[in-house]
Amino acid sequence: MAGFESESRLVKLGEMGLDTNGEVPRQTISKIYENSFLLPLTTLVIPAGVNHSDWDRRHNQKAREIVDKKIRLLTEIIPAAWYDGNLALHNFTSPRLQAKINDPGNMDHGASHLNRYGNNFRALLPYTTDVVNLPVNDLRDFVIAGEMGVLHDHAEIDALREESSLDNIKEVHAHLGAVNAAGVVRAMRLQGVAIDERVEKLVFYAIYNHSYPLRDGLNKEGEVSIQGVLERYPDAFRHFPLLEETERLLKQSGGSLEKIDVSLKEKQDIFMARLLLRDVYSADKRDSMVPPFLAILRTLFTDQNRPFCESDIKLHMAKLEKFLAPGYKPNERDFTTDLDRIMFEFIRDYRAEGMSGFAVEWLGASMTRKWEYAVMITESLASRDFSLVNRKFDEYANSLWDEYFREAVGISESVVKMKGEKLLVALFGLERQRHSAIELMQKKSAIKVIPAGNLSQLYDKIVTANRLPLLRQHAPFPDDLLHVFEVDDLPI
Numbered sequence: 001m002a003g004f005e006s007e008s009r010l011v012k013l014g015e016m017g018l019d020t021n022g023e024v025p026r027q028t029i030s031k032i033y034e035n036s037f038l039l040p041l042t043t044l045v046i047p048a049g050v051n052h053s054d055w056d057r058r059h060n061q062k063a064r065e066i067v068d069k070k071i072r073l074l075t076e077i078i079p080a081a082w083y084d085g086n087l088a089l090h091n092f093t094s095p096r097l098q099a100k101i102n103d104p105g106n107m108d109h110g111a112s113h114l115n116r117y118g119n120n121f122r123a124l125l126p127y128t129t130d131v132v133n134l135p136v137n138d139l140r141d142f143v144i145a146g147e148m149g150v151l152h153d154h155a156e157i158d159a160l161r162e163e164s165s166l167d168n169i170k171e172v173h174a175h176l177g178a179v180n181a182a183g184v185v186r187a188m189r190l191q192g193v194a195i196d197e198r199v200e201k202l203v204f205y206a207i208y209n210h211s212y213p214l215r216d217g218l219n220k221e222g223e224v225s226i227q228g229v230l231e232r233y234p235d236a237f238r239h240f241p242l243l244e245e246t247e248r249l250l251k252q253s254g255g256s257l258e259k260i261d262v263s264l265k266e267k268q269d270i271f272m273a274r275l276l277l278r279d280v281y282s283a284d285k286r287d288s289m290v291p292p293f294l295a296i297l298r299t300l301f302t303d304q305n306r307p308f309c310e311s312d313i314k315l316h317m318a319k320l321e322k323f324l325a326p327g328y329k330p331n332e333r334d335f336t337t338d339l340d341r342i343m344f345e346f347i348r349d350y351r352a353e354g355m356s357g358f359a360v361e362w363l364g365a366s367m368t369r370k371w372e373y374a375v376m377i378t379e380s381l382a383s384r385d386f387s388l389v390n391r392k393f394d395e396y397a398n399s400l401w402d403e404y405f406r407e408a409v410g411i412s413e414s415v416v417k418m419k420g421e422k423l424l425v426a427l428f429g430l431e432r433q434r435h436s437a438i439e440l441m442q443k444k445s446a447i448k449v450i451p452a453g454n455l456s457q458l459y460d461k462i463v464t465a466n467r468l469p470l471l472r473q474h475a476p477f478p479d480d481l482l483h484v485f486e487v488d489d490l491p492i
Contacts, residue, residue: 085147190253
């Protein structure tokens with residue numbers, strides 16, 4: 001098995017771009033901030049004139065402290081944590097798994113999704129009052145743990161799906177992904193990266209529960225063990241090679257997965273863990289809606305052998321009744337078609353699952369647009385006309401060019417060159433995704449689909465269920481690529 005054989009040596013802090021204390025240098029932090037969407041985001045979050053001495057004296061001390069905290073969050077804490085997350089993704093994940101993540105054809109859980117997850121999480125933070133109100137040290141640990149959430153789908157990406165024991169991949173990938181993430185953080189700490197032990201516990205909890213946050217998943221007071229998870233899945237190392245690779249990396253520094261204590265005892269730690277779960281979940285689930293067309297494609301790619309929909313609308317109406325029933329808990333076996341999964345994403349009560357009001361509102365317009373695309377794709381499959389796919393990917397490519405030119409203003413020639421190189425990689429990835437999407441549409445179109453006009457029955461029932469009144473409030477809008485620009489992978 002390919003693992004870390006070619007890179008088995010311990011990497012020194014300097015080679016990771018860190019200082020002798022294992023921290024991200026100030027210069028690097030500034031570059032990340034200045035060359036990413038964090039800079040323009042600051043102008044949206046911070047009131048005009050806040051840094052001036054004549055700032056309105058009517059603002060009380062608490063208000064000024066909050067603003068100062070947001071500035072520090074955007075200019076210092078997020079960029080440093082972003083860098084740490086990038087180290088986890090590239091220095092502490094095997095080249096074998098990185099290749100699977102970076103495969104441009106991997107649209108559902110690959111690099112595109114992970115980049116958007118990261119940007120969604122970063123953009124969410126300054127708008128989340130409970131996060132901003134955390135003491136600075138707690139805030140640093142919280143944000144680093146959130147950046148480590150980039151590891152949340154690694155187990156699903158790496159799963160050997162032909163194995164029969166992987167029927168419930170959603171639950172399995174969350175639980176074993178949590179084990180892997182805690183192991184990666186411990187490996188980083190053992191090699192001198194300045195991360196608090198608490199981050200292991202926080203990220204474990206968040207990833208463990210990120211698929212279904214209503215299923216708490218932890219016992220009383222957050223008591224759960226990595227050893228217990230591995231005992232529950234005795235073939236985990238065989239099904240998920242990444243676990244073996246992370247264990248090997250840990251042993252280089254005298255560590256082991258089973259030596260990591262992820263139990264949560266302190267009331268503040270439990271509060272932070274549940275808050276982190278909400279925000280990791282919010283950032284992840286936003287990618288099921290935004291950008292809305294790509295979100296539809298992600299659902300299709302999740303199971304390429306699954307039919308898009310039934311041939312009879314009555315079958316979907318019956319399934320929708322089941323989803324809307326009080327106490328319904330999601331079961332992957334219920335989603336026998338892509339449309340089943342799309343319907344469930346529309347009626348799942350994100351507010352009841354802990355999403356903040358801001359995060360829910362953030363979904364509204366995209367949800368309306370996504371349903372329009374569901375209708376369009378149904379028409380495309382029935383007619384075998386895939387011009388919609390080509391048109392949308394042309395739009396995404398143009399958006400990448402527009403963003404590149406916007407960001408290229410007023411920065412050094414070397415940074416412009418770096419962004420140009422990233423742009424070319426992103427454009428190449430888009431073309432690969434376009435080709436993969438058309439191939440998948442051709443495959444799905446071979447199965448008879450319901451008339452697109454019949455989908456209005458489903459939509460009307462979803463709206464009247466009133467799980468998300470936002471569906472009524474928002475008119476169609478252009479696809480939103482704000483905060484998901486893929487060239488912002490690590491902008492230095």
